[in-house]
Amino acid sequence: MESLSREVLEILYGLMPGFVAALVYHSFTAHEEKKQQWERILQALIFTGIIKALVIVVKWVLVDVGTKHPTLAFGPWTDNCALLWSYILAIVFGCIAALAINKDWLHYVGRALRFTKETGAPTEWWRAFNKHEWYIVLHLKGGKRLYGWPEQWPNKYDSGHFSIKQPAWFKDDGSEMWPLPQLERLLVPAADVSIVEMYKKPEELNKLGLSEKQIQELQKPLAALHAGKENGNG
Numbered sequence: 001m002e003s004l005s006r007e008v009l010e011i012l013y014g015l016m017p018g019f020v021a022a023l024v025y026h027s028f029t030a031h032e033e034k035k036q037q038w039e040r041i042l043q044a045l046i047f048t049g050i051i052k053a054l055v056i057v058v059k060w061v062l063v064d065v066g067t068k069h070p071t072l073a074f075g076p077w078t079d080n081c082a083l084l085w086s087y088i089l090a091i092v093f094g095c096i097a098a099l100a101i102n103k104d105w106l107h108y109v110g111r112a113l114r115f116t117k118e119t120g121a122p123t124e125w126w127r128a129f130n131k132h133e134w135y136i137v138l139h140l141k142g143g144k145r146l147y148g149w150p151e152q153w154p155n156k157y158d159s160g161h162f163s164i165k166q167p168a169w170f171k172d173d174g175s176e177m178w179p180l181p182q183l184e185r186l187l188v189p190a191a192d193v194s195i196v197e198m199y200k201k202p203e204e205l206n207k208l209g210l211s212e213k214q215i216q217e218l219q220k221p222l223a224a225l226h227a228g229k230e231n232g233n234g
Contacts, residue, residue, distance in 0.1 A: 015041070017090040018048030024094025029101050030122050030155045047093065054089045055082055102130070122155070129153045132198045137170070138162060138188060139195035145170040146188065147177055154190045162188040170219075 022043050059077055066073030100106050101120045104127075110116040121127030129150065138146045148167040154160025167186040168177040180186075200208075205215070 015044045015048050017051045017086040018044035018046070020087060020090040021047040021051060021094040021097070024091055025097045025101075028095065028098035030126050047090070051086055051089050051093060054093070055085050058085050058089070123157075125157045126155050128196075128198065134201050135166075135199045137197035137199070138164070138193050139197070140188070140192050141194050143172065146186065148186065151185060156190065157193075158191055160190050162186075162190060162193070164188060 019040075022040070025047075059082070062074075063077055104120045107116065107118055107120045110118075119127055121130065132150075134149075135147060136150050138148075140146060146164060146167060146169060148164035150162060151165045152161075152163040154162065164186045165184070166179075167183055168179040170177050210218075
């Protein structure tokens with residue numbers, strides 16, 4: 001029994017670089033961590049295999065450099081060196097994997113090669129906010145419309161809160177806004193939001209040739225329609 005426990009511990013110890021890489025990966029992405037134990041172990045196995053292969057490459061490079069240039073050699077390659085490099089590479093690999101998913105690099109290549117039409121984003125909601133860096137308008141249940149800069153936003157549409165800086169309320173007809181300069185920010189529950197408008201930047205609006213007044217006129221029918229639906233008239 002003791003030998004079996006020791007073997008299990010040795011296996012888990014060998015998988016630690018994979019678990020470290022998985023921990024870093026999940027810390028920097030919006031994907032939910034896998035709850036099934038066997039899925040976590042499978043992911044750790046995959047990551048561990050990749051990291052072990054990278055350790056072999058690092059060993060080959062360092063030994064080759066040390067052989068050709070003795071002044072750059074730090075000493076013989078030992079098990080402790082391999083262990084240290086496995087954890088260093090686990091952290092680096094986890095960061096790179098998270099960056100590749102957040103930047104949609106892998107799926108971009110897949111779409112270019114027509115392997116898939118999917119994206120690396122966990123949800124369409126997350127992808128839209130991740131790509132948008134400008135002002136938004138939140139349509140709240142009840143017909144109110146809030147304008148502002150999204151400092152933070154939830155990863156899910158039905159939980160969490162929006163943190164809105166430079167907030168301003170639209171009038172019901174959308175003709176003008178009431179700024180709230182006395183407020184640092186507003187926290188809005190995501191569950192109270194029915195529609196999100198993502199504004200184009202000024203240079204993009206200029207290409208359309210629309211003035212601010214024209215944009216406000218265009219918003220009036222939308223504001224009236226939305227207010228009517230919220231009041232049960234639609």
